[in-house]
Amino acid sequence: MSTIPIKILIVDDEPPIRKLLRMGLSTQGYEALEASNGKMALELLSEAPALIILDLGLPDIQGHDLLRMIRGRNESVPIIVLSSRGDEAGKVQALDSGADDYLTKPFGMDELLARMRAALRHQLQVLGERPVFVSGDLSVDLVRRIVKVSGKEVKLSPKEYELLRILVQHAGKVLTHRFLLGQLWDELTDAQYLRVYVRQLRQKIEVDPERPQLVLTETGIGYRLRAPDEIGKSTGLQAG
Template sequence: MSAAPVKILVIDGEAAIRRLLRTGFSTQGYEIIDAPNGRAAIELLAQKPDLITLDLDLPDIPGFELLKVIRMRAETIPIVVLSGRDDGASKVQAFDLGADDYVTKPFGMDEFFARVRVALRHQLHAHGERSIFRVNDLSVDLVRRIVKVGQRDVNLSPKEYDLLRVLVQHAGQALTREFLLGKLWSSFTDAQYLRVYVRHLRQKIEVDPERPQYVLTEAGVGYRLRAPAPIARETQTHT
């Protein structure tokens, strides 16, 4: 079971396409918000989607103009253009304005979902993150936001997942309580909140929460997520 599902903003002037994508993405475990025009889409950017699909033929704002606006306001959000225009000039212009991929209508759902996953992985790699983090039996799929210990699915609350993701991003590093509080809460919060979420997270991913092997306490500093062991290189013997 995933925590804090990936949020996708679907911008499309065709109600049938919005319904199709809402149904399809929902079966993949994504959270969907949609907009029938550019103005509604700009308002929904405040909800901080993880990825945007963009139709170029909207009733109010030209698609390329909206693409410019989105890129100015959200530089790193992956954008997959979904358009009936299949000419090379439109594709080139979309990529030049910051689109991450371009899919023409009509389209196959399986291929489209695969392209969405690729765009999400590329975003992680651009920020120096692995799409899947593994250490011992713990695995964190940062694209699908799925956490497992061995074969067991771990159901985390959104805040628990956010804490784990920050630890994953800095695996092996001791993170101060102040740093974690600043990452997880926009306003001042007592360190007791952090201790509560650390305890909850340990109860869900540790075999023995009293003797954690993943989320480790750094005395006088804060917390550290155990880093994966380095891959041993084979040595060759030359005769």
């Protein structure tokens, strides 16, 4: 019996980009659905794609508006946004509008596939949270609240553990400063508080806190906990 291919919706008005993505996805066994504008993208939601790759620069519907429209019809489908280099404000807005992740053009196919796997895995975990998360030398038992690095238990403060728990629940996904602040402190909006706790957490779970391999900084945007299948890959992320 043949396996039903996973459908990926590509939304981009540039034919060369769609062709590149279609060819790259097909080699991995995915079925590519293509839309050159927002109207077509909304129509193709009826095909129940497992994931959407979305370029924000579309000719008919403003990208962030389209994001919200998609989220209004489907709250859970993972969306990876393609953005222009250096557009930090646009990336933050896209993530806050419902995107799960973003890639900056030009991008590598291997990195896109890794981000896709992380987003699809996270979607499954939302339905049934795994009790133990493992990424590299880090393990987090979400039931017993036990954190270990290289098999040795690490003691975290309540706020440090809460920060790590949120990162674990969204592993592989970029979380904005605003989202994390809202989860950890209802009344605080200064990202400096967050940086302090990220620094403290790195001191306890990273082999080299100055060159973190687990809690990664998206400069000017937020943080990402590296997903298990990202370990060993070069992602271009850095400490900060």
